Each structure stands twice: as structure tokens, then as C-alpha cells.
Amino acid sequence: MSDFITNVKENNSIVIIETNGYLNNVGGEAVSTLVYEKMAQGNTKFLINMAGTKIVNSIGVSILIEIIEKLQEVNGKIGYYNLAPIVAKTFNIMGLTKYSTVHETEEAAVNEL
Amino acid sequence: MSDFITNVKENNSIVIIETNGYLNNVGGEAVSTLVYEKMAQGNTKFLINMAGTKIVNSIGVSILIEIIEKLQEVNGKIGYYNLAPIVAKTFNIMGLTKYSTVHETEEAAVNEL
Amino acid sequence: MKQPSVELRLPILPNMELIATQTAEVISRHMNLTDDQGAEISMALIEACINAFEHSKAENNVFINFLIEDDSLVIKVIDQGIGFDKTKVEIPKIENKIGKDERKRGWGLQLIQELMDSVEFESNGEGTTVTMKKNIKH
């Protein structure tokens, strides 16, 4: 596991990825590598717990857009929870919230995805 | 209460002060003001929980030396617990550990002081 | 009295933009900005820095100046690279990216503009200066 990904688990057949630190190109690629591996194994629903990620850059977030695109091909879904306000704001400005979902808590995320 | 002091309580007639952030001149003075007030009320034993203080400067720590000196006049004592390694090292280099005590946990501190 | 300023000179190495954001945070606290304002400034600064690192083709060193004004924080990010024509940069839209061939990148300038109160670009063959300002509500 990379430094950026601190935990991976499944809940209700949703893959839940916990991150820590700066979502830059390196962090983004750690997430996309993991998601594509899990997709190859048949998973289609993903959640990212971003409580530990207080800071992102647009390169890292654009890798999430790549993931959203790949998931559309298999009718998959991705969502996020525990976002810092600036991360939520960045996702809004970039329009990720039109193609993926932001949730308050893990429980809400698992129910709503 | 100052920003630097986040909690004050008593345990076994020891005044326990919880700090947060940079122990500089401002933080040091917040602690000394509080300790001198409590001494005026008859308290002689003090502990500082420094879990939230990862960074200090020698001006702040020299104010602790002033407190140690004042406490000697009334046979009082001061100790610290939850020190970051660099804070413990600084206390060692400056010799505070010859006149005051470093403890692992609150429980140990209250028993040992 | 002259307004205080902070200057950084950063080498072009991975994650050096974090020096700029950490500096912005210390200055934001000094100026009593809110946490949200501080985070917006940091995010805009990251984008301006990574542009200077990635696109300017400058040999080395990006300069960042913070000017602490009474009613605003002004930040300049300066590179001595190849420059670019801002009017030729398209405004990104996620609808044009998802499921299309378009490159998923291209958000930096947009983010800077949304997160700061004013932004100016000066750019020519000798480099680029991005000047961005956050107003302080008293």
C-alpha cells in the first residue's frame, strides 16, 4: 500500500479507501491503480474516506475524473466522505459533484451510494 | 483562558494545565500568570499536559524556569507529561529535568509528583 | 511605514509548493484570516506554483512574494520561463472531459480565479507573474 492509502476495506460490497496526506499526482495514481485493480476483480462501487487529506492539487483531482470516466463504462459509482471544506469546494468548482457524490459519514455514504 | 491553555483541572490537589500550540513568550506568560494566581490561592503542585505542544522556544521554556524558582520558595513542585521528543530533549539540554520532573502519563504524573 | 513582506525562492522539486502553502498559513494566522480564507489561499497558491514548476520550463527557481497589506494579502508567483497566452487557454468544463477524448487536466487557472478575489497574469517570453489578492473583511 502507498503512503497515501492508509486502509482499504469492503462494506456492503463497496470498496472503501482511506487516504492520508496530500492528494497530488502520486496520491492520485495510488488511488487509480487500486481502483483499476479492484475493477478488474469485478468491483464497481467505491468510496474514499478523505478525513486525512486536508490538501489536494488539480493534478490529483483530475485523476479522480479519469476514474469517474472509467467507472461510467461499467455503470460503476464513486463517492467521498469526510471532506475538508476546501476539498469540497475544489470538487464543486471542478464539477466532480455532477458525476460523483459527497457524503457526510461512512454510514450515510454506504446507504446513499 | 488564553489560546495556549486549553484546559485547567485539579486531580488530587494538583493543578493540571493542558496546553496547545507553540510555547513561546506568549504561551509561557499564559502559564506563569495562571500558576501565580493558583499559588496565591495556596496551590503548590502543578502538572502540564503538553500533548498539544509540539514546538517550543527558549524564551517560553525560560519562563518555566522562573516558575520553578518561584515554586522553590513555597516547597512547591512542577512536572510535565506527554512531551514530544524534541520538547523532552530541550528540557534536558536546558537542565529543567534537574529541578522538575517528566512523566509518561497523567496517572504516572499524579502518583509520582 | 513600508508594508511587511515575505519572499521565497523555491527550487523546482516535487512538493516544494508545500513550502508556499505553509508560509501562507503562518501569514494567514498572523493576519487573523479565517481558516477557510487560509485554505483558499493555499489551494490557489498550490496551483500557481505547480504551473510555474510544470509549464514554465524555467531552469530553476520560482519566486513567491507575499505582501501583507492592511486590507488584503497580495501574492505574486513569478517564474522566468517561456510564458503563455492566457487568452488562448480554454475555460474547462467537466461535461467536455468525461467520456470525451479531452485531457482531464486544465483546472489550475480556473481554481485560482474562483478562490481569490482578484488575479492578474503578466506573461511574455521571459516568464510569467501571477498576482493574486485576497481581501480581508474587517
Add this chain to the structure above:
Amino acid sequence: MKQPSVELRLPILPNMELIATQTAEVISRHMNLTDDQGAEISMALIEACINAFEHSKAENNVFINFLIEDDSLVIKVIDQGIGFDKTKVEIPKIENKIGKDERKRGWGLQLIQELMDSVEFESNGEGTTVTMKKNIKH
């Protein structure tokens, strides 16, 4: 290739030394230093900065250079103040301070020397440069 370096120019304002420590932390992580080494560098840097702020009587601006070498991090803290004679500074001892009239301060230079692997002072009527070095064990 020239070794990368980071330069800061800081105004003399409360807590601006934290810009230096935050910068040191980003550089320490870049250089894969241990957390302990990073913290020791930060502490030494705080002391050198507050000396420059407090004692140099410089009008404004303290300069800090970080030189990222293969086997060490070299940091220079430069002020353009009144200077001082290091040989006249007494080595502090807590025994001489507690219960005595002696000023409780006077620990900065001692801390810098204990926390860094080597320290040099150049000082004259035009200012002071403290050069401190942390060796990296590979």
C-alpha cells in the same frame, strides 16, 4: 549539477520563525530525514531566527538559506544587524540561574550547538550569519 537551495526573506514580526520551521519540515521530508532530525533542525532554526529578530536590532528582514547537499542540510540565518562577540557569551547553567539573580534566558546558542552537527558564527558591525549543518546518515 548545482545543489538545490531554498531562500526565505522574513520580516521581523511575531512568530515569523514558524515559516522557517515549516520550510525546514518540507525540506526534511524531501531529504528523507527522520522526524527527530527534522524536529532538531526546526528547534535550532527557531533559536537562530528569534536571536536575529530580537538581538540584531536589524531594521527589517532576516534571510534564511537552505542548501540541500547530498549528505547534509546546511542552513544559514543572516541578519544585517549590530553583530555580537560570541566569545563573550557565557555558557548557561541552570544551577547559576535558579534561586540566583541571573537572568533566566540565554539558552539559544547552546541549544543550536547541541541540536546541530556543526555551527559557525560570523558576526561584525554589519550583521551576523549563523551557518548550521545537519549531517545525513545514509
